[in-house]
Amino acid sequence: MQDKLHDVQINEVKVFDDWVKKFFLNPETSLLDQQLFTIDIYESNDEYMVEAILENHAAKDIKILLRDNEISILVDQPHKPFPKLFHKDKAVIPAAQRKISFPFSICSRRITAEFTQPLLVIRIHKYTPGRATEDIRIE
Template sequence: MNKKKCSNPMDIQGIEEWMSQFFTDPFTSLLDEQTFRLDLFETGEEFIVEAELGETISTDEINITVNKEQLYISILDGNQVERERRRTVVLPFSIEKKKITACYTNGILEIKISKSTPSHLSSRHITING
């Protein structure tokens, strides 16, 4: 007799595995007051990092730096008694020699990392267009 194997919605091991994966995911939306939400997208030409910062932030308060395969985003929020929020995005390859552009509009910071266009700079600060 051929019986179908059905997944049990109350399978504790599966739930524990999912919860562990969910809470260790750096892009999860459960955040504290010292961080912000990030999303990572990929197109044929570039990788796109979107950060939800809120509309009360100005481009002067945003700092983006690159070092090897890491992208650092920090915000010094002057409206919140000089509180700093930061995130680090670690990619599985070096991005320091890639062309990187950033734009901040309507509370969303969008960082584009070109897959093919090189940059002649190494460790560097990224200018934000607003």
């Protein structure tokens, strides 16, 4: 059983490495970095990290959403009038949004976020399970 789990973890690391290369080689990534805000992705022994540089923002301007294998970072930018999105007759923060679609599901893992102006760091723990949620609280 332990060997099977180890094989799955090794395979995930390889899939992640391949995916990161493609993510950063995608011209759309560079364009969104320039137009909206810069994102960087790292890996350590026990977590994946997504960093976003959000200058001139406060934690209250940022919302992080999670859905299966995707993290969305939404940033309200009052100085840039973006049209509002509507969901069930309620206005939703539309502003600037970046989506990061991982090559595997991350929704059952422990995910934490912290914001120290101007850096938002989202940590996806590789081996620690978390509760299923769609909204990640920023510390």
